Amino acid sequence: MKTIAKLTTAFATASLLLASTALAAKDDITIGVRLEPPHLDPTAGAAAAIDEIVYANIFEGLTRIDQTGSVKPALAESWTISEDGKTYTFTLRKGVKFHDGSDFDASDVVYSLDRARGEKSVNAQKALFEPIESVTAKNANTVEVKLKRPTGNMLFNLGWGDAIMVDPASADANKTNPVGTGPFKFSKWTKGDSIAISRNDAYWGDPAKLKNATFKIVGDATAAIASLMAEDVDAFPQFTAPEMLPQLQSDPRFKVVIGTTEGETILSTNNEAEHFKDVRVRKAMAHAINRQSIIDGAMFGQGTLIGSHFAPHHPAYKDLSGVYNFDLDKAKALMTEAGLENGFKARLHLPPTDYAQRSGLIIASDLKKIDIELEIISVDWGQWLKQVFKGKDFDLTIVSHTEPMDIGIYARDDYYFNYKDANFKALIKELNATSDETKRNELMQKAQEKLNADAVNGYLFQLAKTGVWNAKIKGLWANSPVQANDLTDVEWMD
Structure with missing residues (x-):
C-alpha cells in the first residue's frame, strides 16, 4: 500500500510539474497580418505594414x-x-x-x-x-x-x-536586417510566409514578457478564419473578415475588440489628371457614391462616415460627412455643368487590401450611374507604391491613410494627390507654428472645411480596428493611434 501511495504521489507531483512547465512555456505568440512589408526599414518606406511589425518592437x-x-x-x-x-x-x-x-x-x-x-x-x-x-x-x-x-x-x-x-554602422542594412534598440530583436524573415522576432535580453527597459513572436502573413479572409479556428494564429490585431465577427464573438475561445484607427479610407484622386482637375467632377463623384452602402456592404457595418481627412475621435474633428449626401440628380447636374454629361472613362487602381477591393466594386457601380466608367486595375502593394504613390500614374485609387494627424500631407506639392492650393498651405503653415491647443483646433477645423469644399478626395469612412485574439492574451492594443502592433506588454494569462 505504501508503494502504491508513493507511486501515486510521485505521479501527481510529476503531473503538476509537467502542467507548470507547460504553462510557463507559453511565452511565444503568432500574430496574423494581412500584408507582407516591402522591407523592414520604417525610415525608407510609406507602407504601414513596415511599422506594424517593427515600431516599438525593434525600433x-x-x-x-x-x-x-x-x-x-x-x-x-x-x-x-x-x-x-x-x-x-x-x-x-x-x-x-x-x-x-x-x-x-x-x-x-x-x-x-x-x-x-x-x-x-x-x-x-x-x-x-x-x-x-x-x-x-x-x-x-x-x-x-x-x-x-x-x-x-x-x-x-x-x-x-x-x-x-x-x-x-547598420542603417544601410535595416531593410533586410533591422538593428534597433527595442525590446525585441529581428530573428528571421521567411519571404511570403512570416517574420520572426525574439526578446532582447539586454533591453534598457522592462524586458518583454514574450520570448518569441512571429508575424504570420495571412493573405485572405478565408485563410484568416481557418488559421484562427485551428489555433495556428493566436491574434489578428486587424481582422480582415468583418462578416465573421458575430460568429467569433459567440466563441469563448476568442476576444473580439472593436477600436478606432487613424485610417481615413479615401477614394484618392489625382487632382491633375484629365477631368479630375475640375472640382465639379470631384463633387459629382462625392454625390454619386453611396458611402453608407460601402460601410454596410464592404465593411459589414464596421466604419464611421467622414467628410474630410481627419479622425472622428480627435477633439478638433468637425463632422462634414453630410455635406455631399448621396444624390444622383445633383451629381448628374454637376457633370452637365462641367460639360461631361456623356461621361468619361478612368482607371481605378486597387491595392490588395480587402477594404479596397470590396469598396472598389461598389464605387465602380455607383459612378457608372453618372456615366463614369472605371477600369479596375488590381495591383500588389509594391506596384501600388511604385506606380501610384511615387509615380503618380493613376486616376483614382482606394487606400486607408493610417498615419496619425496627417492632414498636413495636402500641403505638399509632391504628394500623390497633386493638390496644390496656396490657401491650404497657409493654413498648415500657421498650424505648424501654433502651440495653443484651442487655436490649433480652430485651424485644424478650417483645414478640414477647405479639403471638403474642394472635394480633393472622396472621403469614405474611418477604418475600424477589428481585433480578434485568443481570450487568454492581454496587452494588445484596442486602438491604433499609430501604425503599430506593440508587443511590449503582451502576455498570456493563466
Missing part, C-alpha cells in the same frame, strides 16, 4: 506614442523646451545598446535626424523634419534640436516610426 525613437495617442518618453528620458518654442533639449537614457551590441548615444540622434531630413533622404515623411534647423550633441547623453520656427507637434512627430533612431 524606438526619442519619444513614443502609446495606445491612447499620448506622447511618452522613449530613448529620451526627458526634455525641456525654450520659451520661444524653438529649442528642444533632450536628455538621453544611459546604458542603451543597439541589438548588435554597439552603444546608443547623442551622435546616433544627430545622425538619425540629419539622415531623415537630409538632401538624400528617402524618408516617406521627410516633411516632418523640415522645421529642424540643426541637431547638436552637447555631450554623450544630451542633444539640442533647434527649430526654424515653433512647431506645436514636434514631440508627437518624433514618436512616428519614420523618426526612429538608427546606428550609422
Whole structure:
C-alpha cells in the first residue's frame, strides 16, 4: 500500500510539474497580418505594414506614442523646451545598446535626424523634419534640436516610426536586417510566409514578457478564419473578415475588440489628371457614391462616415460627412455643368487590401450611374507604391491613410494627390507654428472645411480596428493611434 501511495504521489507531483512547465512555456505568440512589408526599414518606406511589425518592437525613437495617442518618453528620458518654442533639449537614457551590441548615444540622434531630413533622404515623411534647423550633441547623453520656427507637434512627430533612431554602422542594412534598440530583436524573415522576432535580453527597459513572436502573413479572409479556428494564429490585431465577427464573438475561445484607427479610407484622386482637375467632377463623384452602402456592404457595418481627412475621435474633428449626401440628380447636374454629361472613362487602381477591393466594386457601380466608367486595375502593394504613390500614374485609387494627424500631407506639392492650393498651405503653415491647443483646433477645423469644399478626395469612412485574439492574451492594443502592433506588454494569462 505504501508503494502504491508513493507511486501515486510521485505521479501527481510529476503531473503538476509537467502542467507548470507547460504553462510557463507559453511565452511565444503568432500574430496574423494581412500584408507582407516591402522591407523592414520604417525610415525608407510609406507602407504601414513596415511599422506594424517593427515600431516599438525593434525600433524606438526619442519619444513614443502609446495606445491612447499620448506622447511618452522613449530613448529620451526627458526634455525641456525654450520659451520661444524653438529649442528642444533632450536628455538621453544611459546604458542603451543597439541589438548588435554597439552603444546608443547623442551622435546616433544627430545622425538619425540629419539622415531623415537630409538632401538624400528617402524618408516617406521627410516633411516632418523640415522645421529642424540643426541637431547638436552637447555631450554623450544630451542633444539640442533647434527649430526654424515653433512647431506645436514636434514631440508627437518624433514618436512616428519614420523618426526612429538608427546606428550609422547598420542603417544601410535595416531593410533586410533591422538593428534597433527595442525590446525585441529581428530573428528571421521567411519571404511570403512570416517574420520572426525574439526578446532582447539586454533591453534598457522592462524586458518583454514574450520570448518569441512571429508575424504570420495571412493573405485572405478565408485563410484568416481557418488559421484562427485551428489555433495556428493566436491574434489578428486587424481582422480582415468583418462578416465573421458575430460568429467569433459567440466563441469563448476568442476576444473580439472593436477600436478606432487613424485610417481615413479615401477614394484618392489625382487632382491633375484629365477631368479630375475640375472640382465639379470631384463633387459629382462625392454625390454619386453611396458611402453608407460601402460601410454596410464592404465593411459589414464596421466604419464611421467622414467628410474630410481627419479622425472622428480627435477633439478638433468637425463632422462634414453630410455635406455631399448621396444624390444622383445633383451629381448628374454637376457633370452637365462641367460639360461631361456623356461621361468619361478612368482607371481605378486597387491595392490588395480587402477594404479596397470590396469598396472598389461598389464605387465602380455607383459612378457608372453618372456615366463614369472605371477600369479596375488590381495591383500588389509594391506596384501600388511604385506606380501610384511615387509615380503618380493613376486616376483614382482606394487606400486607408493610417498615419496619425496627417492632414498636413495636402500641403505638399509632391504628394500623390497633386493638390496644390496656396490657401491650404497657409493654413498648415500657421498650424505648424501654433502651440495653443484651442487655436490649433480652430485651424485644424478650417483645414478640414477647405479639403471638403474642394472635394480633393472622396472621403469614405474611418477604418475600424477589428481585433480578434485568443481570450487568454492581454496587452494588445484596442486602438491604433499609430501604425503599430506593440508587443511590449503582451502576455498570456493563466
